[in-house]
Amino acid sequence: MEDVKLMVKELADNYGRSEENLLPILQGIVEREKYISEEAMVEVARELDISAAQVYGTATFYSFLETKPTGKYVIRVCKTISCMIKGKNDIIRELENVLRIKMGETTHDNLFSLRETNCLGQCHKGPAMLINDTPYTELTPEKVRKILCDIRNIEFPAN
Amino acid sequence: MSEIINLTIDNVPVSVKEGTTILEAAKKINVRIPTLCYHQDLCVAGNCRVCVVEQKGADRLLPSCAMPVSEGMEILTNSLKARNARKHMIELLVSEHRADCTRCYKNGNCELQELSSEYIIGEDGFIDLIPYKEYTIDHYSPSIIKDDSKCIRCQRCVRTCNELQKIGALAVAYKGKDMKISTFFEKPMFEVVCTNCGQCINRCPTGALTEKTYIDRVWAEINHEDKHVVVQTAPAVRVALGEALGMEPGEIVTGKLVAALRRLGFDSVLDTDFTADLTIIEEGNELLQRLKKALVDKDPDVRLPLTTSCSPGWVKFIEHAFPEYLDNVSTAKSPQQMFGALAKTFYAKKIKVAPENIVSISIMPCTAKKYEADRPEMRSSGYKDVDYVLTTRELALMIRQAGIDFASLPDDDYDSIMGESSGAGVIFGATGGVMEAALRTAYEIVTGREVPFKNLNITPVRGMEGVREATIKIEDPLPEWKFLDGVELKCCVAHGLANAKKVMDAVKAGTVGYHFIEIMACPGGCLGGGGQPIPTNEEIREKRTAAIYREDENKPIRKSHENPEVIRLYKEFLKEPLGEISHKLLHTHYRARNRY
Structure with a gap:
């Protein structure tokens, strides 16, 4: 709890305490913690003297501001119409099959979280997804399997 | 500084100050443009688009609540284009609204219902989205029920809570089709900073925010043979109740209110004004x-x-x-709670009824009073000091249920011991x-x-x-x-x-x-x-105020x-x-x- 307080205070010192600083502060929290916890939101409300509901409203508006704990790798699949036409549903099915979780869930080992997101600006190269900050485009189910496999190999190198 | 702008609305010339909106200008010449998200007490949101009008020569319709007039404008409020667009807007809103009207508490006093019937929204409009929606109905608060399935997301409540009350218990969360009116982390209303003031209820155009009603429990108590039901009426009820029963704002209905309560079957009809006087003695002495x-x-x-x-x-x-x-x-407790504490002690002794057989009801202009009566501190008589709190609106409904023609009731006087009051x-x-x-x-x-x-x-x-x-x-x-x-x-x-x-x-x-x-x-x-008849706006509040001071002088x-x-x-x-x-x-x- 104290850590959260300190972190938010630091961010507010850094960015300022007026309402327009809410977004950078929330982004700062996500950068450090991967998601914005209830406690963190209360602290932000306190620092900026705005209502906690408003902080929650802003945090839930943006798909890149997580409000639930996430795995180490957050996979965001573009849900918009161009990627839909290019077959994003197959991509999602493949991800769900390989990871054995549903959309919105996190794997038991806390390695992967699966999310949908709004347009990634890769409409010409759909279907597209983002893993943490790295974009992957022109996806096929096979490609998806390989990408996940590569990450697992980094995380659990064969001994 | 402010210039006069000339325009026509439905071919009627009108001159208004610069900065006036089309909606306000239309009101000036008694043309009513339907609205939903617009409310006189709140800032303009312009999100429901029900108030769209046509401007001659322009291909886009204008939201009249948000659009200021300009020189030479020719506005048509009821052209076919405007009508059709408006009907579509209402149909779209209804498609995401749980239109369970016959079972809705707001049935008969719902702005969306009124508009739907005015524009003949049939069943063959847009697909009903409610079965595909995840929604919550929060009835944990003793004061307020928040039913998201009836919400049309006009955000009047959010503006009320944030602007008028600066509480911010409600905010807009998520976006697009998932957008909803939410408390912090979607917690129940009673867990967040909500003060139960009920101002959001007064402004909700549908049944998404209503007071929690205790009418049926009160009927049960009235009909219980062994119970002596004591009722107290708050000062502000007597200058507003008439509005909910077909009378004009600003009428004083104290005598009819007392008569109606007797007819409903309350055993003692007493006055919160009595304990208001008592509050003054206690609070005044505290100040000194x-x-x-x-x-x-x-x-x-x-x-x-x-x-x-x-x-x-x-x-x-x-x-x-x-x-x-x-x-x-x-x-010092509020007059309601002072009354409750005395009803089951002093008054019970006076009328020789055991306090456990006294049921104490209050008629309040307020939804927070329901919460107040529920506070654990409010049991100093050894019982719950005030058992049930009804709003002015709930009482009006009970009077209608009982088939009483309120306007024709003869005036009656409060019972004594705790019924006398000063101005x-x-x-x-x-x-x-x-x-x-x-x-x-x-x-x-x-x-x-x-x-x-x-x-x-x-x-x-x-x-x-x-x-x-x-x-x-x-x-x-x-x-x-x-x-x-x-x-x-x-x-x-x-x-x-x-x-x-x-x-x-x-x-x-x-x-x-x-x-x-x-x-x-x-x-x-x-x-x-928050428990007063709907609608409430500045004009109505001023009329009620004048009535209260009149009652004082008399x-x-x-x-x-x-x-x-x-x-x-x-x-x-x-x-x-x-x-x-x-x-x-x-x-x-x-x-x-x-x-x-």
Whole structure:
């Protein structure tokens, strides 16, 4: 709890305490913690003297501001119409099959979280997804399997 | 600076000031443009698009609530293009609204329902999205039910909570089709900073926000043979109830209200105004005692300014927002709770009914009163002091259910023992009223003379300004109040929690030297309360205010301390203000709550 307080205070010192600083502060929290916890939101409300509901409203508006704990790798699949036409549903099915979780869930080992997101600006190269900050485009189910496999190999190198 | 703009609306020429919206200009020539997200008390949102109109020569329709007029505009409010678009908008809103009208509490008093019937929204419009939607119905709060399935996301409630009340318990969360009106982390209303003021209910155009109703339980109690049902009526109910029963705003219906309650079957029809007078005696003496401690004893622990405590919305607000100032709040209970505590002790003894057989009901202009009655502190009689709280709207519904023709009822008088009141008790219902009532009594206690205002009307504390200040200089006091000679008593009155916050911020900053502050959570005071007939707007609030002051002037007794039943209560039961029994029954304490 104290850590959260300190972190938010630091961010507010850094960015300022007026309402327009809410977004950078929330982004700062996500950068450090991967998601914005209830406690963190209360602290932000306190620092900026705005209502906690408003902080929650802003945090839930943006798909890149997580409000639930996430795995180490957050996979965001573009849900918009161009990627839909290019077959994003197959991509999602493949991800769900390989990871054995549903959309919105996190794997038991806390390695992967699966999310949908709004347009990634890769409409010409759909279907597209983002893993943490790295974009992957022109996806096929096979490609998806390989990408996940590569990450697992980094995380659990064969001994 | 402001220029006059000429335009035509439906071919009728109209000239208005620059900056006027099309909607306002249309109202001026009595053309009604339908609206949903628009509300007179709130800022313009322009999100529902129901108020679209056609401008000749333009291909896009204009939202009339948000669009200022310009020179030479030719507006058609009812062209086929505007009508069709409007109908589509209503159809789309209905498609995401659980249109379960026959089973809805707001049936018959719903703006969306009215518009749907006006535009003949049939069943073959858009697909009903409700079966595909995830929604919550939050009925955990004792005051407010929030049903997301009926929400059309107009955000009137969000604007009310944020602008008018500066609480921010509600906000817009998520986006697009998932957008919803949410509390912090979608917690139930009773867990968040909501003060239960009910102003959001007054402005909700559908049944998404309603009060929790206790009508059926009250009917059951009335029909219970062994129970003696006592009812009390708040000051602001008598100037608004008529509106919900087909009468014009501003009519005083005190006599009919009493008659109706008798017809409904209440055993004792009594008046909250009586305990409003009692509150003044207790609170007035508390103020004087604190002044004495501060000025004579130089007690460093005495807290000034003293603030009023009759508004449960305000009490919960200060518990959340300024918990460090809880000792400044008068410990005197609200009139409702004083009444409840006395009903099951003093009154029960008087009428020789066992307190466990007394059911205590109150009719309030307020939804926060439901919460107040539920507070664990409010059981000083040994029982729940007030069993059920009904809003003005709920009472109107009961009167309709009973088939009573309200307008034709003969006037009736309250029962005695706890039914007599002074004009000072009546004006509790208006912003500034508690202050005025307290000054009428406190000034006379201190000086032995009436307040130096014509006809006892302390006009500086009246009005609709959000924050009002008044100073009363005490001259030539009675010997025991010598220390107050020459003291300028600084008073402040605020209504609406946004104004309350302003005042408390100033108190905190130390920029004001008030002695006594009256705060009412709702705009206009209780007469604009969250339990009052819908619609409420500035014009209606002003009419109710005028009615309350009229009722005060018509009372033979105008000062709380002259109420003969209050005098008798002290003589026979309480003995003295702030005495031992008072402390047990009429005073309470507060608790700090989370700010966020």
